[in-house]
Amino acid sequence: MTTDNALTPEQILCAAEDVLRRFGPAKATVVDIARALGVSHGSVYRHFPSKAALREAVTQRWLDRSHDELAAIAEDGGPADERLHRWLATLFAAKRQKALDDPEMFATYMTLVGELSTTVDAHVATLVGQIRRIVEDGVAQGVFRTPDAGSAARAVFQATAHFHDPAHAHEWSHERAGADFEALWSLLLNGLRGR
Amino acid sequence: MTTDNALTPEQILCAAEDVLRRFGPAKATVVDIARALGVSHGSVYRHFPSKAALREAVTQRWLDRSHDELAAIAEDGGPADERLHRWLATLFAAKRQKALDDPEMFATYMTLVGELSTTVDAHVATLVGQIRRIVEDGVAQGVFRTPDAGSAARAVFQATAHFHDPAHAHEWSHERAGADFEALWSLLLNGLRGR
CATH class of the missing domain: 1.10.10.60 (Homeodomain-like)
Known part of the structure; x- marks a missing residue:
């Protein structure tokens, strides 16, 4: 009571x-x-x-719960390539843990999220903003070369949808998921380094 | 009769x-x-x-219907970077047209596809095989540099899920979808060119 x-x-x-x-x-x-x-x-x-x-x-x-850890990585000022890898791996691990450890609650939240596109859009904008911060640091550090950090950040977020969008949750328990994540990361890292 | x-x-x-x-x-x-x-x-x-x-x-x-055009692009022997862009753009255009022109039929097929994971796995393997063919050509042409064409092909397919996986169909009518596709393509192209 x-x-x-x-x-x-x-x-x-x-x-x-x-x-x-x-x-x-x-x-x-x-x-x-x-x-x-x-x-x-x-x-x-x-x-x-x-x-x-x-x-x-x-x-x-629920959406914000994993934000604190990600925000800290976005802000920590270390080498941008290592930080972006850690940021993406942390997001994937958090989503995968939620989906596999408590699938019923995950399904419940998927229903709620489907009704709340404005809330989700704001959540995505926050995450893309964190990636952008890391990409901008990378350009300043000379690690990344990209003409438009905002556009690159959005592309990185969309390119990794397979590893954070709940629509792909059924693929996260695949035995190759970890290797697939690293292969995609290598491709994106080369892409951000530019020619 | x-x-x-x-x-x-x-x-x-x-x-x-x-x-x-x-x-x-x-x-x-x-x-x-x-x-x-x-x-x-x-x-x-x-x-x-x-x-x-x-x-x-x-x-x-239904899944095979757009294959012929994609297979022809995979086989046509031209510059691999232009072909891979055309292959991905053709896949995105075909999926988007199906989803937006006939949403009820698209939803029907999504239900069927959800029941048939083996059929879908074979379909995905065919598509990844076509990307691999283009990536291998690109390596032979000196356009791409990648140590493992099979792994890179799988990464390209997963990285572009946003633009071909039906789970993302609700995002395909977004006004930024075309620009987003090109931004992601630039990142992947740089990634395949290597350092």
């Missing part, structure tokens, strides 16, 4: 995730979430004005 | 595609296909031993 006054958005989001896990995105309701917290549904609505707003916040939190 | 003796596999496949288009993959039956042809369902089973075999043949035919 949580008292209404002490109720935080974080508690609601945790309970919402748990309810989504148990009931699935089609059946989970705000009343279920309030019941799990031992509060009235009005208490939930004080923090999130609608069920849609709550679903969006849950999804945003 | 088609007489049983004159019935060809091609006629059955055309009728099956039409029935799938009208009824959808969940509802279309062999009896519907036989009725459309004016024959007994036994006549259909003489050519295709099961409904599953017929669905697989329809899907295979």
Whole structure:
């Protein structure tokens, strides 16, 4: 039992995730979430004005969860080629772990993400911005040669969709996935180094 | 009305595609296909031993339809860099046209393809083999430098998934899709040229 006054958005989001896990995105309701917290549904609505707003916040939190580690790599100032490899490998590992360790929750989030194209677009823009930061550092370091870091960053993100877009999750347990990732990385690294 | 003796596999496949288009993959039956042809369902089973075999043949035919043009590009012996660009652009244009011109039929085939991983694997192997042929020509011509044409071909195919994998079809009508394709191509071309 949580008292209404002490109720935080974080508690609601945790309970919402748990309810989504148990009931699935089609059946989970705000009343279920309030019941799990031992509060009235009005208490939930004080923090999130609608069920849609709550679903969006849950999804945003899930998408952001791996951001901190990636942002740190984008900012750490080391050699750009090594950092870009580490950034892409970290993203792939995080996505693969989510998809393989908890496939039901992953499927639930795929449903939510499919409803929230604006949230996803913002998420992608953040990730492409981090790649761009690394590519710009690489150009400054003389490691990369590219006339347009923004365009190159977007191309790197799209080129690696196979290893981070949930639409490809069924391919991530393939025995060749690790070798495929490194082969693609070699091709992209050569491409960024230019002629 | 088609007489049983004159019935060809091609006629059955055309009728099956039409029935799938009208009824959808969940509802279309062999009896519907036989009725459309004016024959007994036994006549259909003489050519295709099961409904599953017929669905697989329809899907295979659909996947193969754009192969001829791609195979010709893979074999034509011109400069490998121009050919690889043309091959990838032709694949993207064919997929995009299918997806945007007839979205219902595209969705139908996506359902069928999802059931037939062996058929899809063989299709992908054929396409990667064509890329490999072009990459090998490029190495022989001195246009490309890569230690392993097979690995590079697979990497090129995966790197361009955004522009041919049906999982990305919803992104193909994006106003930036053409520019994105060319940016990715520049990166891959630099990558294949090596240092």
